[in-house]
Amino acid sequence: MKLPADGFTFPGIGTRVVFGSQTLARVGEEVERLGNKQAFVLSTPHQTEQAQSLATQLGALSAGSFSEAAMHTPVEVTERAIESFRRSGADCVVSIGGGSTIGLGKGIATRTGANQIAIPTSYAGSEMTDILGETKDGLKTTRRDASIRPETVIYDVDLTLTLPAEMTVTSSLNAIAHGVEALYAPDANPVISLMSVEAMKAFKAGLPVLREAPQDREARSLVLYGAWLCSTALGAVTMSLHHKLAHTLGGSFNTPHAETHAILLPHTASFNAVATDALAPLHDIFGATPGAGLWDFAREAGAPLALSDLGLSEADLDRASEIAVKNKYSNPRPFSQDDIRALLQAAWEGRRPEH
């Protein structure tokens, strides 16, 4: 074991976490524990029924629901939701869904000071972070602030049984990307690294089972546990090249969030593996070099492997590599625009990385 030579800072984990099966039944208890009187339940249109049923379950502790959460957290939706939230008289928000719904809850909480309970039903990992990405007039801005972080997170494995097969895989790889970047983060610390390695072991054990048996509760629990750990890592340390590239492609070319992460991850891990030994634990977990091991794992899980499948052209790669080197950000391996262009080419072709 080697500790960082300059010591480290552990930021603390300020969110209360309830994890298990049938934990949805405990939402009312958690609303009261926060000292709140009435909750406003949020979801996407797709999960309206779930939100309404939760509002019914909460009875007098519910002030209503709003089911218009959308991808990329558009500010105009948040403003409409805040109007309904204020009219309802609620004093806290409960977000049930994936990253889009949790993003809406964060947008309301940071503007109104309301407490938040997040109930994630995907593995994207927004729930444990103080990060909010929003879009206004086609522009995406991302910020970090303590008022954005949910007070309580309830993980209920039963809610993940309905997650479609494809999203199960891409959302898991989206989560693993947070764990991988946490290992070589400029502010990495031994506790978050432990959590990240534990998360990858959980995904390695659980995800292949879900391909054959999507309803397997034990495997679903392992994967959700991994998602919690990775979300914690995302909320505790700084992300690097992988996230920059994923946001460049998502922001400028509108590629789908989880799929973009899934395809890029083996290539960014491979690129950085030659410059840091922080990724060494991946050898044991995935059975090959970090890039090749993650690529094999993704392929066996049935993940998309090539950026060309997302409708990107080779000319798009030229523009993406230009955008990606405009601003400075941390990364264990220095890079030029040509390096990024070569990395994107390999991801576009879906090649198995070497390192």
Ligand code: NAD
């Ligand atoms: P999403 O929330 O947009 O969900 C996609 C669809 O799947 C929605 O229709 C949703 O209702 C549905 N869904 C979710 N869980 C389901 C389930 N169990 N069963 C059936 N359907 C289900 O997608 P996502 O991948 O969860 O989140 C992506 C968004 O989250 C992106 O906008 C991303 O930027 C954001 N995000 C933010 C952070 C952060 O820290 N701020 C972290 C990770 C992701």
